[in-house]
Amino acid sequence: MTRFPARNKVPELTVFASLLRMTTKYGFSDIREALVEDLKGAYPTKWEDFETAKVLGENVFGSPKPHPKAVLNLFLEQRIKFALPFAAYRAGLGGPTTHAVGKPGPVIPRPTLVYIIHGMGRIRAMLIFIVQRVAYTWDLGACPKSACILNVCKRSAKRKIEALDMISEVLQDNGGDMLSSLQLSDSFCADCAEQLKYINRECREKVVWAELPCLLGWKGWEGF
Amino acid sequence: MDQELRELHTSWLQLNDEEERNSVAEAIEDREGEEEAATEIPAEVETPVAFTPQDLPATLNITIPSPILQGTERSPVSHDVEPSPDAFANDRITTVSSPTLSISTISDLTPTEFDEGIGEGIPTRHETFYLEDGNVEIVCGQTIFRVHSTVVSFSSPNLRDMLSSPTLFNTPTPGGCPRIVFNDSAEDFAVLLKMIYTPGWVVSLQSGFCELTR
Numbered sequence: 001m002t003r004f005p006a007r008n009k010v011p012e013l014t015v016f017a018s019l020l021r022m023t024t025k026y027g028f029s030d031i032r033e034a035l036v037e038d039l040k041g042a043y044p045t046k047w048e049d050f051e052t053a054k055v056l057g058e059n060v061f062g063s064p065k066p067h068p069k070a071v072l073n074l075f076l077e078q079r080i081k082f083a084l085p086f087a088a089y090r091a092g093l094g095g096p097t098t099h100a101v102g103k104p105g106p107v108i109p110r111p112t113l114v115y116i117i118h119g120m121g122r123i124r125a126m127l128i129f130i131v132q133r134v135a136y137t138w139d140l141g142a143c144p145k146s147a148c149i150l151n152v153c154k155r156s157a158k159r160k161i162e163a164l165d166m167i168s169e170v171l172q173d174n175g176g177d178m179l180s181s182l183q184l185s186d187s188f189c190a191d192c193a194e195q196l197k198y199i200n201r202e203c204r205e206k207v208v209w210a211e212l213p214c215l216l217g218w219k220g221w222e223g224f
Numbered sequence: 225m226d227q228e229l230r231e232l233h234t235s236w237l238q239l240n241d242e243e244e245r246n247s248v249a250e251a252i253e254d255r256e257g258e259e260e261a262a263t264e265i266p267a268e269v270e271t272p273v274a275f276t277p278q279d280l281p282a283t284l285n286i287t288i289p290s291p292i293l294q295g296t297e298r299s300p301v302s303h304d305v306e307p308s309p310d311a312f313a314n315d316r317i318t319t320v321s322s323p324t325l326s327i328s329t330i331s332d333l334t335p336t337e338f339d340e341g342i343g344e345g346i347p348t349r350h351e352t353f354y355l356e357d358g359n360v361e362i363v364c365g366q367t368i369f370r371v372h373s374t375v376v377s378f379s380s381p382n383l384r385d386m387l388s389s390p391t392l393f394n395t396p397t398p399g400g401c402p403r404i405v406f407n408d409s410a411e412d413f414a415v416l417l418k419m420i421y422t423p424g425w426v427v428s429l430q431s432g433f434c435e436l437t438r
Contacts (some may be wrong), residue, residue: 019429
């Protein structure tokens with residue numbers, strides 16, 4: 001008995017790519033449409049679908065797990081429009097250094113790559129701006145509860161600024177993935193954790209998700 | 225709180241240089257043009273044109289690797305001199321090429337003679353889809369598939385058109401059946417044949433996707 005039956009059944013990217021190419025070329029349009037439709041679970045175009053998705057991005061393909069850049073290249077080649085913005089975002093998560101010349105792995109076409117590097121930087125800058133304003137405006141570093149890590153009222157101003165910086169960092173760069181939900185440690189009190197999670201959710205949905213396609217060079221969530 | 229976030233978002237957008245946003249829009253338009261040109265996918269696969277021997281050019285650019293002729297018993301096309309393209313042309317080697325497909329038949333070579341000299345650069349039989357009772361050979365890159373033309377034709381009109389060329393089944397061929405050269409990669413074509421010959425396979429892939437994502 002296999003431990004992960006579903007994972008073993010899905011095709012690896014090379015097989016999936018062959019299926020797409022051949023079904024397109026030889027007129028198996030119904031099979032192609034069904035295969036593309038199956039991708040929608042992992043490449044959502046709506047925030048509600050993203051929040052409830054069980055598997056995201058390249059994780060939908062079988063082992064060996066493909067590189068996000070290889071998946072993006074396939075979607076560009078096959079013009080799978082709806083999946084392009086999210087695939088571009090996944091390809092950009094590694095940061096600019098992963099796209100450097102000479103790095104092993106797939107190479108993204110230059111125009112798309114420029115948008116990804118530029119767009120990811122802009123999304124991050126936007127998030128930093130908003131999160132810092134929120135953190136300082138709402139005085140999040142002034143929790144009255146002694147058990148909370150944000151209880152810095154009676155401490156020095158320097159400690160308070162450090163706490164605010166920590167909040168900013170937690171909110172703006174959540175493990176490098178600006179769309180992933182916030183994972184907070186127990187050192188925050190329930191009220192502060194709730195407040196931070198609320199800010200995180202709002203920023204992800206109304207800032208990052210809303211601006212993502214445009215900043216990565218697509219017209220909207222339906223691609224180009 | 226919603227209102228505050230919205231205002232902050234708006235203010236950030238206002239702070240950003242308007243020109244930068246315009247340049248993004250312009251670049252999107254530029255890229256659209258590039259991508260449309262670069263990723264154009266042909267809507268239909270071209271079908272082979274009807275072939276007649278008089279259509280042959282004066283000289284044929286066909287390269288038959290020499291190992292094919294080495295170590296085999298003397299056959300009607302074995303030459304005492306270095307074989308030249310013209311010599312093969314006289315021996316009724318016919319090729320029709322189109323951007324997407326070419327038909328090739330070598331009339332006087334037996335299958336053994338053709339396939340024995342397997343080595344680098346010579347097509348090899350696909351381990352799964354060289355079906356002994358098949359009636360047409362399809363060459364993709366360096367791999368030969370032997371399949372049933374009726375089964376393959378039934379699955380796709382495009383393939384049916386390709387396999388219904390009148391000259392295809394009239395000419396004696398190495399494997400005792402017509403040989404067609406496709407410009408697909410062997411890996412892609414093997415996946416296509418797996419899809420055609422095992423219809424449940426794609427369904428199982430789709431159910432795997434569903435289990436994983438829903």
